[in-house]
Amino acid sequence: MGDIMDVLLTPTVVFCSVLTVLFLALVIVFRKFFYIVLVTSPRDIKGAVRYAQVLVWLWIEKLRNRNVGQVFDSIVAKYPNKVCFYFEDQQWTFRQVDDLTNRVANYFLKQGFRKGDSVALFMENRPEYVCMCLGLSKIGAIPALINYNLRLKPLQHSFEVADCKALIYGYELQEAVSEVSKEGGFTGTLLYCSGHKGNPLLEFSIDLDKGLKDVLGTPPLVKEPVGFNDKLYYIFTSGTTGLPKAAIIKHSRFFMAVYGGHYMHGLSHNDIQYTALPLYHTVGGVLGIGQALFFGTSSVLRKKFSASSFWKDCIKYEVTVAQYIGEICRYLICQPPTEFDRMHKVRLMYGNGLRAEIWEKFVDRFGIPHIGELYGSTEGNTNLVNIDGKVGAVGFLPVWGLRILPMVLVKVDETGEIVRDEKTGLCIRTKANEVGELLGKIVSRNPLRDFQGYADESAKQKKILRSVFRKGDKYFRSGDVLRMDDYGYFYFKDRTGDTFRWKGENVSTAEVESVISSMCGLKDAVVYGVEIPGSEGRAGMAAIADPEGNIDLSTLAEGLAKQLPAYARPLFVRILKQIDMTGTYKLRKLDLQKEGFDVHHITDNVYYYTGSKYIPLDTTLYQMIMSGQMRL
Template sequence: MTFIDDQDKVTPYTFQQVDKITNQVANALKADGMKYGDCIALMMDNKPEFVFSWLGVAKAGGITALINTNLSSKSLLHSFVTSKATRFIIGSEHLKVVDDLRQEIKNSDNPETQIVSNGKYYIEGTNAPGYLSFDSFIEKQPPHLIGGFPPERNGSHPLLYIYTSGTTGLPKASIITNLRLAMPGIAFTNTYRIQPTDIYYCSLPFYHSSATLICLSASWYSGAKLVFRRKFSASKFWKDCIKCNCTVAQYIGELCHYLLERPPAQEDKAHGVRMMIGNGMRSNIWEKFKERFNVKQIGEFYAATEGPAAIFNGMDKTGAIGYVPKILMRILDGVPLIKYDVENDEILKDEKGFCIRCKPGEVGQFVTVIDPLKGSEFRGYTNKEATEKKILRDVFKKGDMWYLSGDLLKMDKDGFFYFVDRIGDTFRWKGENVSTGEVELTISDFPGINEVNVYGVRMPNTSGRAGMASIVVEDLSLFDFKKFYDYTNEKLPSYAVPLFLRFPKSIEVTGTLKHLKAAKREEGFNPDIVKDPMYFIDKDAKTYIPLTKETYLSITQKKAKL
């Protein structure tokens, strides 16, 4: 593997070097009293030490909780507590946020919090009071693994805890077994024909499943070289690929959009990347991206960190997130989409009490059978209650179990699947379901718009939610609200036209470049709370007008036309 740091220094590591260093980590942890099955929490940016750490923990028979580096305070404490870790490996870049947390909980009388407070902390890259030096900790250890691999370890043994994004609540720790790490590597290598001669570029955070379960796993299984950068940089993405001769690259969320937003440059087509693999590529930029950057194939897929299965678009079908051939559909006894009532937030059942499969073109919740005999196992989360919420029983027959994705998809007649929305993001207005994803696609094609995030906001004394489009524009003073009104009313159903427009300087995203929606929904449209410029639809004038305090009162007092 090869690491590119913040100063663009390139450092290669051979398999032998990684093997020796991870042996040293394992030896050091065991010498320090770590027992088989213990959990170590790891909070670090993409660095070689990140990989060394969790591989070393695995060799010692432990489990590593990969902590989201964007967390702080209560969310960070929650992740530490739910991991049940007693040891913590911290990158020096996160020393302050961890130190602040330790001071905050120092005198806590909560037993769970005390475990975090009293744990052993190793700091990588520096020295600090109250921390053991990670570098000094391992450097005196021999490069061979003392005692060999734990004999108890097998494919079903927990290897990692990878946390969900926590966009709808506190993060949940997904259980990743040894087999669960290997399976994506096999699937992605075979689906996208990754070769030992390929060089795989990753700028996504290793705490996320896309980087660890796909990039790392696929490179190890295929024999391809992995090149990774500490953090994603749109300006350095293609430069890195050119410098390291990369042939495959990983994307997620809005990454490809950010690359397209960059000014045209010589390196746009000077690289050798033949394929981009990931999820979240919008259909309206799919072909633009391939054309501008001379990328031959987009390898879009659909999966969840904790999910028991995935679907792949290995045919580069624009906009499709996956494909299920008819023969596999027969094995599954039909389309893995079930009818869902968005307004009442419930799964629809037939007269016998079983779920109803969707027909081609119908929107439904994606489900996956849970059956170890079919290679579909769901280990869920460390929290048993959270695990049970993702399992639906007696779905199509008595005794069966299916995993609930929480996502709304639709399938065409040929077996290609398309993402519609996340349950909770789709909202009801005027008795109709509004897909935030579809509205975003339409609005993003309007001239002068750089980025858009759509969500529903609650209206007083009104059922459902009204559409809010949070838009980043090149120049708000030049934005034509009249033309935008005409455009949205022409392109969208009347119930999907946003009532509110908000103009932030940038769209807030998660650590994996996905739009934040839940927090924005809660902010609503009150000008005393939202400081960004906001506008409200004026149906009489066929335009949008500034949302002042007077306008806000008119809306809340039900005087404004909706």
């Protein structure tokens, strides 16, 4: 007996026993945490494997110092006769795309354009759009992808903020170019017109179609090499204040987005992808066409989205993967059921903004095996992906790595301002199921973590938050408020009061406020987004102080139509005697946003924009909007 006790009391046995007890105690105390880690391990392992693939390829491309055009050249060599783009009744092979791309490069090289020169691209979706981008990038010129909905001041501003030396415009947008020219814009600018089909051009415009026929489709001979960390595009974002900002997209970021989308969503070169989104945005112009340029995936381009043609197109072109934004899904599910709803071969739809309320209905009705929801901004480093179809989630982070991963939610107050600890002055992490603004740690020259900013350096600095968790550290401010649940899934809550999203576009409230104030003299105007049942995003609403009752709503409607794209025009206008002053208006804006356009509780006059004019919003019209009878 004594011998047994001696063995049991040896230091090694005692030590192991203590460790066992401590381990069991930890398991009991943190049993919920260990349970969550166990339950989410299949998701996290799959995510880690796919993420590792992305990192490996980014590392390889960085070592090679390759640019987007060089990767495309390798794909052309591999699939010369394969269809690169389907467009209407056209089929463009990879060889044909390459030929026009090289002609664009050689033409503009001959015209004297060099590395670092920016060229505005103002065209609707078509294969030539991609060739213009690629061709310019091959010689190091930087295409500035301008939203084709812009007119007058926003259009001229976008051209100027990117310091463009020329404008390539599609003939279909000639009237918009002419309007700016008549107002004194584009003075001395080289204007190149594409796709005129023999129609007369604007005065001083250069016939680009003819010019491209007179040059060779051989690879351009450039003196200044273009590499992995050079600028590729300017993509415009509404941001949070003022007119559109030109976000810098480097070749490295294009690689990150395309490789990320490919591996995280499990895409294949055998897929046929449907892209009905505008190519001037990241989802269409990077994630969409990137699958063709980097992997040889055939892509279907459509000039503009059509709900009635969506599934017919998918059937016609034998589409297997389709892109979406939330508005597309809402439009599709609002269409009357047809025999085409399930005749397609679509195995995956990926994008952002699919609302939880319609997610399962959408999947069930159209028979979509997998939804790949994602979250991110054009310029930011806060990117999340939902790889397992969790309803409503925009992405996830492993719960075991929340303290060491470079993305974090921090506490905000009711106005959206970040809250700091009174003692340390540092930001405060949110707990599970608390809402907070998403921040991303900035790591220079890292394709995944860098924040490349905008053409305007001052705009870049406004998006950087310093001394977040330690003195001097730097984080990118997403401007978005999200919630993370116990299992590490993120859910979109809302943008701050500085922007709202409508018709698939981000709208800067400051920009709209500026336009209204300039039209209405010095009257105060506050713009915000309001929710409408059954609609994706928030519709614009303007509260205008007009104590004297002098506002001419007809003039206002006409002016807004001229200066703002359709998605940015306030759908509702509320006329008040005064707007309470609160410094930045944020608190008052929050109150107004909560009140919305409910005429049952608002005593001020409220107007609704329809038929190019504002009409009084009465209870009958209000009920029609709320019930979905009124098409917005």
